Amino acid sequence: MSVVLMQHALLLAMVLFALGTIGVLMRRNLIVMLMSVEIMLNAAGLAFIAAGSRWGQADGQVMFILILALAAAEVAVGLALILRLYQRLGTLDADAADQMRG
């Protein structure tokens, strides 16, 4: 694979990661924030795949599989937490959960 293609793939990963970051910072809906975190994890996986493909090694795909497992575990716990917050607060607004009451 050419170097230019890898550079553009890394550029795509950077753009997707930036879009995910903007989503986390800009939106206050908890589900959309979790989806933005998924976008960022996916962009990290894309960077691994691009680097692994550049040098023809399978390590990039191994790292992508590990990121996949991490994303699955993270989204399961995150969605359970969101359900819990919704039962307690009755809203999906992240700013409604800004107080801790021990």
Add this chain to the structure above:
Amino acid sequence: MTIAFYIAAAVAVVATALVIINLNVVHALLCLVISFLAVAIVFYVLGAPFAAALEVIVYAGAIMVLFVFVLIMLNTGGAAIQQERHWLTPWIWVGPVGLSAILLGEFVYLLWRNPMAAASDVLVEPRQVGALLFGPYLLAVELASMLLLAGLVGAYHLGRVDRQGADEHGGKEQ
């Protein structure tokens, strides 16, 4: 063949931008699925067909189904009925359908042109990935399995329905 990469990359960026500017969560979810499918085509073009298949099956399939289930459970009542009315207007789904039609055309083109090999001159086969996963990375695989087990237990504990009604009193967690 690099043109397929750029088209898929453009579709991925547009779909991701639609995710973060879409006010409706279900529409954002639809655009996110399209974004993952576009990234899967990027993986295929980069010579990683196994990762592309996993992206479609796990990301666009399993994880998005989790989101859909939670959205079903969080049915927001009257607002949802208002949303249903807006969903029936045709212009809502024209954008996502167009993006996925581009992806479908690209997919058919890639398969028709060269069904066995990927676009890139470097092709990393699933065999190499598997040999590496259960060779040098065996400890990482075990750690990932422990992480998934912890995630399962944590999600079960958090998602359990509380019979004592501790939530309404805002009180003590067990």
